[in-house]
Amino acid sequence: MDRKTFLKYTSSTLAGVASGFNLSKAFGGQKVRLRNHKLSKNWAWITETEGSVDDWKYRLEKLKKAGFDAILPQKNFDTIIPAAEKVGIEVHAWLVSLQRGSDTEAQQKHPEWFMVNRKGQSSLSDPAYVDYYKWFCPSRKPVHEYLREEVSELLAYTEIKSIHLDYIRYPDVILPISLQPKYDIVQDKEYSQYDYCYCSVCRQRFKEQYGTDPLELKDPAQSREWKLYRYNQVTTLVNKIALDVHEQNRLLTAAVFPTPDIARTLVRQNWPDWDLDAVLPMMYHNFYDKGLSWIAEAVKEARNELPKTTALYSGLFVPAMDEKELAQAFEYAMDAGADGISLFTDTAMKGKHWKNLRRVIQKGS
Structure with a gap:
């Protein structure tokens, strides 16, 4: 699956304890015991949402049987x-x-809200990589x-357990290494057309804090302050x-x-500092040419930087794995310290995927 298809599919603590949450209770679900006596909770990102209540009941029963607790x-x-x-x-x-490629109302009413690259191009009119890469600027209070x-x-749906933020970052200043050839791009450094945001608000606020317009920096990529x-x-x-x-x-x-290092380097995302109750890092090994x-x-x-009270569910990219590899990835x-996994996505799972994953999740239960 190429990046365009992947992005189209998706178009993503201590504060919880302080607010009086019992984290283990809040993320209770149905957990199973592994051979190392660690409990797992397992999730699935859902991209295809059509169907009746009965259709969904059948689909969710398959997830439940395999050892999944959350979607x-x-x-x-409502369905x-x-x-x-x-x-x-x-x-x-x-x-x-922050990625608002499908938000036509905001695009029409508030074009000034969208990020601007170092060349002065708005992501609304000149999006990077794909045509829906249109991004709100997080510096703007509106x-x-x-x-x-x-x-x-x-939150008006009282049954919803959490809000799950995705695309809560800047556009990729550098694409994951295995995706660059798909766009005929070599990104050996930060190039201006992919470097955001240099809108008027960002420039003014940075100058107020540090005394310099970021466009006047000799090498913005090397500026710790920026x-x-x-x-x-x-x-x-x-x-x-x-x-x-x-x-x-x-x-x-x-x-x-x-x-954390990849997130900060590629998309300006310093997620260990966020007041999250759980984090679902997209550990898509094939994107980075890793085994x-x-x-x-x-x-x-991730565990080295996260508070111990923040749950971590390892995001796994099903299309990159056969049934044996998926079980091994779990x-x-x-074994490395995750609290469970999250699949992208359940509809990418085949019969043997379900069988092998169910076996390894339930091992020792």
């Missing part, structure tokens, strides 16, 4: 929630946040309010949303790039 759909909650309640699977609302209102609408500024814009937005979500006694989760065992390395790197993640 992450983007829409059709999915009743089916999930019958089966006993949690529903978490998957929100595509953007914060717009997204918080979307979160509020999702990196920190952008990390902090996303962190501030996430932590505002966390306050809203926790006030409603719900949880906040996020889909993020696979390790399966790299998943264990990624889990360990074991690598769990």
